[in-house]
Amino acid sequence: MAFELPAVDAASLATWCELHLGSPAENELFRTGHLTRVIGTRLADGREVVVRVRPAAPRITGCTEVQRLLFDSGYPCPRPLAGPAPLGEYEATAESHVAGGVVLPDSGRIAQPFAAALAQLVDLAPGPGRMPSLAPAPPWAAWNHSQGGLWPRPEDLDVDLNQVDGPGWIDAAGQAAWQKLREGQDQTVIGHGDWITDNLRWQGNQLLVAYDWDSLIADSEAVIAGLAAAIYLYPALATVTETREFLDAYATARGRPFSPGELQRCWAAGVWTRAFDAKQEHAAGQPVTVLTHDEAHERLRRAGMR
Incomplete structure (x- = not known):
């Protein structure tokens, strides 16, 4: 259907x-x-x-x-x-209704305003233990889902991605990212799981309003920052360099660097969500545009998986 x-x-x-x-x-x-x-x-x-x-x-x-x-x-x-x-x-x-604002800050694609606004959200959000459950996470953020198989079921496509053949490199990227994310024992926090330009409006370089609060998730800060760093410019695609700059800016905004393990999990989270979107594109019979084989390899290298 x-x-x-x-x-x-x-x-x-x-x-x-x-x-x-x-x-x-x-x-x-x-x-x-x-x-x-x-x-x-x-x-x-x-x-x-x-x-x-x-x-x-x-x-x-x-x-x-x-x-x-x-x-x-x-x-x-x-x-x-x-x-x-x-x-x-x-x-x-x-x-x-909060009207006004523009899709990009005055600084354009530069990561700093996006990263700082997300870090502020995570800092101000209540602890997950004080809130009703936010589970399950939306599919593109549900790397640790309980549905069986590597991929959760998409919300807008009636298909089991685990039954869709290939491309093998997408499945391999998702599997490697999943393995890295499982290593984490980080504290769970609340953050936005769909931190993209469509859900943000700006005045200058200040965030005017963030939308789509159905996409809140409870996960580690590494996962929340890593997801955002990989997708924040959507429908444009963040490059590897822009993802690195986002993670650097996020660490600066929160006032402490990511540990080496956290940083690897940041990169793994970004691989997982981009691979999920790529698998969904393939399942829908569309060209795969959100991730390339070479980019997946480089992102996984930064996640310590290559």
Whole structure:
């Protein structure tokens, strides 16, 4: 079955907003989304809110609570307003609408602003033990999933990647990265698992707002930083040099360097997520663009696996 975003009609949205926000939705501002239906709307009382609709999942309760605490701490994120609560066969949350900003900071592709903003998020986030569970992580971050096989099932492609033949170098890269990540005994923290340009808006070199708080994960800081360092420019691709610069900037922002083992696991996390995306591209019959054989080799070398 092909993946489809939730269909939400105006009447259902208005009823949900009146029930959970005290005022019905009146004027739709935008409608978008990739894995979640995201609807910007102006309520009858004049407030502008964003309603996010997706299949129900227990982890969303934890994501929403972490987002609320980060907002209260002053971190630049939308304020959670309602939910999670049922909307038809799905589950919805509402948050404040933060408009404006641009996709890249004034410094462009330079890693420092991206890395510093993520390090601040991790520093301000509550400890995982204080929060409802954020498990399971989204597939592209779920290197330690419990579904069996190397690859977790994608959310937007109805296929078992473990049953898809080849390319062998992608599977080998993912396996090597997984082996390196298993070596870690690092403290678990909370961070953003989809730290990409689509989810960030900037004013100058300051982060105006970060979106997509459904993508929060609980993992080691090495994994969280490593994932981001490999994907932060998406849909553009971070080079090996840009990934290294991100990790250097993250370590500076958090005030202490990564240990040699942590740094290897940072690189391994980046390999794993890029290999997962590459495997998904191949399974969908698309050209593999997010990772090359040579780049996988170099990234694994930096992870201590070549």
